[in-house]
Amino acid sequence: MGAATLPWAPVEGPVAQVAWIAAVGGMAMLPDLDHNGSTVSDMWGPVTDVPSGAIGRLAQGHRWGTHDAVLAPVTFGALAVAAANAFWSSLLLLALAIGLALRALHFVIPGRAENTVIGNLVLSWAGAWLLLEHSPGPAWLPWAVALGVLTHIAGDALTTQGVPVPVLWLLRRSRLALTPLRTGTALEKVVLAPAFVLVTLWCVYLNTDVRAAVDPVLQDLRSLSG
Ligand SMILES: [Zn+2]
Numbered sequence: 001m002g003a004a005t006l007p008w009a010p011v012e013g014p015v016a017q018v019a020w021i022a023a024v025g026g027m028a029m030l031p032d033l034d035h036n037g038s039t040v041s042d043m044w045g046p047v048t049d050v051p052s053g054a055i056g057r058l059a060q061g062h063r064w065g066t067h068d069a070v071l072a073p074v075t076f077g078a079l080a081v082a083a084a085n086a087f088w089s090s091l092l093l094l095a096l097a098i099g100l101a102l103r104a105l106h107f108v109i110p111g112r113a114e115n116t117v118i119g120n121l122v123l124s125w126a127g128a129w130l131l132l133e134h135s136p137g138p139a140w141l142p143w144a145v146a147l148g149v150l151t152h153i154a155g156d157a158l159t160t161q162g163v164p165v166p167v168l169w170l171l172r173r174s175r176l177a178l179t180p181l182r183t184g185t186a187l188e189k190v191v192l193a194p195a196f197v198l199v200t201l202w203c204v205y206l207n208t209d210v211r212a213a214v215d216p217v218l219q220d221l222r223s224l225s226g
Pocket of ligand 1: 031032063067152156
């Protein structure tokens, strides 16, 4: 999703674009911060687990407030706007995005460091620090957050449990489900996840900056083999 939106993404330069993809992809896991035991609440041990309990209560339960297709992107986006004002809070936000992106893509990353609490903390904070060094003041981060959250809600809307009817659920609890798919099924793991990776790689390649960097390497490889 992050890669597919790259042509319209409010970022410039390959470093910022990689950050955009990582942020959108990672933030797509953020809505599940409403229950203990989700990938996002397990990620940094108590650092993410304790807040997730509070967020769950605030959102009135799992798959309610943080899964509202209107309120959730707006709220998370607004929080990101507030965070982007200071270096340390945008570092936290970006580290969260990278940590989540690493978890989301763990099956294409060699080793298991990114799945351990300490390994993930080190990788994501170091990565966030490096990215912020190269592109200071990421004004696009709130958009990446809102888009990621919306992507997650769209995905959950395709499952049997569905998502709350935006805003109206506050008055009368009601849900919206588009298809009878179950989460965590073979389909999701075998088809959707690899497809997501392929689409991401393809969109990154289509992007001119990346292609300009990759094509000479491909040409060298071709001349070597030929
Ligand atoms: Zn969810």
